[in-house]
Amino acid sequence: MARGKICSLSVRDVRFPTSRGQHGSDAMHTDPDYSAAYVVIETDATDGLAGHGLTFTLGKGTEVVVCAVEALSVHLIGRELKDIVGNFRGFYRQLTSDGQLRWIGPEKGVIQLATAAVLNAVWDLWAKQEGKDPKQLLSCIDFRYITDALTEEEAYDILKKGKHGQKEREQQMLKQGYPAYTTSCAWLGYTDKQLTELCTQALNEGWTRFKVKVGADLSDDIRRCKLIREMIGPKNLMMLDANQRWDVQEAIEWVTKLAVFEPLWIEEPTSPDDILGHAAISQALAPLGIGVATGEQCHNRVMFKQFLQAKALRYLQIDSCRLGSVNENLAVMMMAKKFQIPVCPHAGGVGLCELVQHLILFDYISVSGSLENRMCEYVDHLHEHFKYPVVIKNASYMVPQESGYSSEMKEDSIRQYQFPNGHIWQELISEDQTMLE
Template sequence: MITKVKISDIRYPLEGNAGSDAIHRDPIYSYAVTQLRDDSGITGTGFAFTLGEGNNLVCKAAEYYAQSLVGKDIEVTMANFGGLFKKLSNDQQFRWLGPHKGVVHLALASVTNACYDLWAKKRGVPLWKLLIDLAPEQIVNTLDLSYLEEELTHSQAIEMLTGQQSTKANRSQILDKGYPGYDTSIGWFNYSDELVRENCKKALAEGFTAMKLKVGSIDPERDIRRAHIVREVAGDDVKVMLDANQQWNLPQAIDICTKLKNMNPYWVEEPTHPDDVNAHAKLAQAIAPVKLALGEHVPNKIIFKNYLQSGSSSFMQVDAVRVGGVSEFITISLLCKKYGVPVVPHVGDMGQLHQHLVLFNHIAVGHEALFLEHIPHLQKHFLNPAQIINGVYKTPQEAGSSCDLIILKD
């Protein structure tokens, strides 16, 4: 059973303008880390991601949630984790601070992810294997499907997963090939044009066939110029994505996205306010066939449901260290599968946890194995860092979710 809880506020300043975007000019990549230790000496590690200030608040809320797990057996807990998730996320006082968003939901993500890590370590397998080997009923029992009943019921979720069972073996070949990645670090917002050009060349040499540029400048001509630099260096066959990090209002987004059409972006990411479903629907219609991607700042399954219902987003970037953890990630993944929308996670975890979840998405849920974002800046801080070779994530083999940080090693 779980005997000890430890919550840590871990912050990593970045160098050389890394991580900068149109809104977040000087981020400090930070984790609110939950560790759950059981009576056999195994420690499960989970975290939520922030950009520095307020990370301590997430830690304080995570402590509140985590203490409720002391004395519980992880197998018993995960057998009906959906019920526990619902109970914690609807805590009568903490819910007032959300509901299901902000500091309290990030805290729940940290605790939830620690539960999944402990579960996988207890069984001695990587998280991806634990998840793909679970029966559909077992997976759905870890989910809270409340407020989704008009779109996805408990029995429908089981039916969806059961329908993928017969073809899982074919999709499991990706375990040997590895999951494709894309380079999101070629064009941080504060990088010079010259550095963007050199980073594009470096990404190509490292085997990446997709890359992303930060846009959202006060002067849109800067965005247009830099987008064309990336396209020029990358060539026509490479997928180039543009990320505005919510910088534009709707009229600006329509104008600038229209001007960017001729460099053929694979998607435009977070063009305007992440809560404005209607604006995204209008934008998607106005700039077609340019496609939209969003989800980095979408906090919960309800807002994702609304975006799917609106038909505005062609790619969903749900992040398991941003929503309520692995459980809510899987819930949203099932919703996306129903709507035929690919899941391409934002990687606040630097791809450590998500390298497991995209394998589950592909093998067990039947999502296309499109690609997974790669951000290398914190790689040296992980006990088992993600391995990306020739632009491809290699399948992790260590037990757990690959989220153990060296600084917190027992």
Template sequence: MSANEDFKIIDLIAQDIRWPTSLEQHGSDAMHTDPDYSCVYVTIKLLNGLYGNGLTFTLGRGTEVVQKACEALKHLVVNKNVHEIYNNFDKYWRNLTSESQIRWIGPEKGVTHLAVAAIINALWDLWSRIENKPLWKLLVDMEPEKLISTIDFRYISDVIKPEECIKMLKDQMEFKDDRLKELKKNGYPAYTTQVGWLGYSDEKISKLCKEYIQKGFNAFKIKVGQNLENDIKRCDIVRQAIGWDKVLMIDANQIWDVEEAISWVKELAKFKPLWIEEPTSPDDILGHKRISDALKEFGIGVATGEMCANRIMFKQFLQIEALQFCQIDSARIGGVNEILSVYFMAKKFNIKVCPHAGGVGLCEMVQHLQMWDYISLSGTKDGRYIEYVDQQHDQFIKPAIVNEAANYIAPDWPGYSTELKREAIQMFKYPEGSEWTKLFKSGKFKNEKTNQIDITKRKIFSGEMYD
């Protein structure tokens, strides 16, 4: 059998996996009051038995829609040779995001782009496994020209060009070995959001702040945006718990209008937050610019990007200085290829990248991206963090690890750290997983997927569908 046939993709499997986090208000914020942390989990299999896993993060309902989008793109994946993909990754990525009919319902945004991210993440996990390296090391070891060849520069070449990116990488090459040693010794700084979910009681917030100080954390983020009086009280509780020598961030998750965001954050300015995250619609670039300008005198930056649709929007955010902290998300904007382009633009505009993480698999993935950036591109950790939320990590075979100094430890296992344990899939696959079966029987959750199927069947058999 030829090597070409060995590396042919024979299957793509997309699964709906959900955890019932809403039961204890984990992940709750001003806009997402009852999230069930979930993912569409994609496995790409080769004829030779190798496989790669990727995922995109969701919040429960709607996960099945992203799953269907992955399946709609399956014909562009199965029967391809992975080496041909990797040798022409920019063109393949463009084909995947520009399928002539599917793109009409989401040209590089929305559900279809979430599906692309899951598939692309699986392909990078597979590439890392083939090369027997963790993804961050795969990226670090690539020749600049090879790495840049994975990026589609369409729509951003007016701001940054391939040759500029290649030069950026080559300018940093002499420092890579020292940074690699430093990273392996000390890791990468984390901040935690685990203390500040909006559904948590005041007592729980205070208790968790003290616990995470004991774990070595020096930076803390809390959710705000539903009630100003309550936000003032909660910020005060956090400051009393962590003191004034530690970093506080606040996150509104897109709840406010522009002027409302400005006036609200001014009321919280006395608590000295480093940034206000997602103060308004993620699509309102000029609105973010207005907020950024208004809060500058208070020393409060704007952080956004976790729900940014694509590299084009990031380009515009960066062009007009509408943010001070760029928050890429590993499960959005078409996966690793497109995320790399944002890192290069952020480097050009001298904007700090502080990835969004915390959701299912996000910590596991973004650590690789940020570590590559430190070693090969930005060369600094100053004022930069990776978000950390302490949930679902035990569901992965090789979870993200944060040490006693609250630093991410560089993964040493081949891949993108995206492989779920088999028992996790068996327990939390929706709706037939063993944990969901128990919850449906207990009455704590309604089986919406099965319920919808039953409704459709009744309509068909009654003739109602054809009235």
């Protein structure tokens, strides 16, 4: 049984200066500083039990998410963990439906990011204590607004059927891991020399799936895609990611000109909120054998429901910090199963790989039962700052061996990179001031 009263919640603004090396750069986010609002929930348990969670940001604005987390903390302090998880659906709805805070949401934007950070910490706390059966998992999901696509009874049937062959799939994952693809080779701000060196290194390490950032300049995209396709060869997979850069017709025309490089998908071709636009792009590109992938900027389960109903995507990309933590991702994974759309999560950033590995393993072992057209993003940045970093072997995510949500950061890293007073930031601010003088 879950134990411990929650006695405190702390949240810190942790930022890494990745923009200085153009790491993470794409057509819309040209200077990202990978960052996190990092939450620690302390309990009064005698063994010092604590939960760690985060939500991912790109630097500026992290302080706003921190304020939102602090505003939500009143719903946790003084409560017993067993009471929270005993009615997790009710607690989830309490966070997302706060009578006043929901006005600056609801279930989207800063409040949703803050909700993810808090709930990720709760899941880490709970996962360190006990296993979950199907009925417990269903009790975590808020089915409000999605019963026209997935009922609780249908979800339970999916989980029951997922029990068949589960042990064999568990053993398979322990031996082989879950297939991954790399985005680390082809950030938009990288030089051709960097692209060549990183692709060569990735090929030598056994990578066979590569994602390329596109969308800023068509001629440059053609040149870069040609370079990478020639390097990786015709048999390896290439995916494209425009990070919301284009209008609908522009996306169709642009990707049609890149079709010669045989990309598997185009990711976020237009506004992440434009469901019908994605549907039009998906329909137009289908004859070219190019699918549409999206989801990392989907606010909530309702948007995913409509993407699925509108046949607007062929690859569904959940995110461990954009949605309302595991609770909401469970609903989306089961809707994807019902609609027979493969889940290929977004990851990278700060801690996203550490978190999402748990979701993909659950999806394969307990929900989808299939690896067909499935893979998970991997970005080789900042894992050294986590106590239990993700393990990649033979271009696959290996099963984590520690209990919890793999979300605990090293205290020394937090102190050094806390913004703006951490040692690293004080040095960088001082250097910037010197250059301006």
